[in-house]
Amino acid sequence: MMTHRSFRTAGLLSALALVMLLASCDQAITTAYTEQLNVACFLYADAPVDSVVLHRTTPFGAYYDDLDFAVDSATVVITVDGVAHTLKAGATKGRYYLPPSELTIEGGKTYTLTVTAPNHQTGGLHHLYATTTVPMPITLDPRVDSIRGRTVTLDTNQLASFAFIVA
Numbered sequence: 218m219m220t221h222r223s224f225r226t227a228g229l230l231s232a233l234a235l236v237m238l239l240a241s242c243d244q245a246i247t248t249a250y251t252e253q254l255n256v257a258c259f260l261y262a263d264a265p266v267d268s269v270v271l272h273r274t275t276p277f278g279a280y281y282d283d284l285d286f287a288v289d290s291a292t293v294v295i296t297v298d299g300v301a302h303t304l305k306a307g308a309t310k311g312r313y314y315l316p317p318s319e320l321t322i323e324g325g326k327t328y329t330l331t332v333t334a335p336n337h338q339t340g341g342l343h344h345l346y347a348t349t350t351v352p353m354p355i356t357l358d359p360r361v362d363s364i365r366g367r368t369v370t371l372d373t374n375q376l377a378s379f380a381f382i383v384a
Contacts, residue, residue, distance in 0.1 A: 252290065252338040254345060260325035261342040262354040265317035269293050269304055271334065272311055287311025291334035297326055324353035 257270040271288035275281045293304040293313040302320050304313035322328070332345040 246277050254343050260322045262350050262351050266315040269313045288334050294331045296329045
């Protein structure tokens with residue numbers, strides 16, 4: 218049997234839940250969709266270019282299928298030391314690669330990525346570019362013990378020598 222106090226508590230909890238539900242509703246998206254490109258690429262020192270992955274943004278509420286929004290007709294170029302390397306389209310739509318024999322990424326060098334791709338929304342072109350300087354690789358010196366409390370020496374390819382204590 219519920220008492221007057223139990224009814225009051227249940228009513229307050231119900232009202233609080235209703236207020237929280239109504240307050241959490243967002244407004245409808247009213248801005249128009251503008252197609253943009255998403256570029257994913259990682260450059261690692263002493264390694265070939267693994268891949269550059271290109272996708273178009275997805276309109277809000279649209280069904281997403283990787284193949285529908287992958288970019289398959291782009292020109293992708295990586296430039297280093299004034300030499301341009303044009304990537305080839307991979308077997309999977311939206312993926313671009315370089316053969317390992319064509320370019321090995323070197324630490325300390327600056328690389329520029331340039332992408333030109335069709336804009337399906339406007340009929341024009343997307344022009345994107347990014348620049349990065351690849352950090353020098355950090356490798357442990359096998360002659361140094363890495364047990365806690367001991368000094369560990371890191372080789373940064375003769376840019377500098379670092380030593381620190383592992384706590």
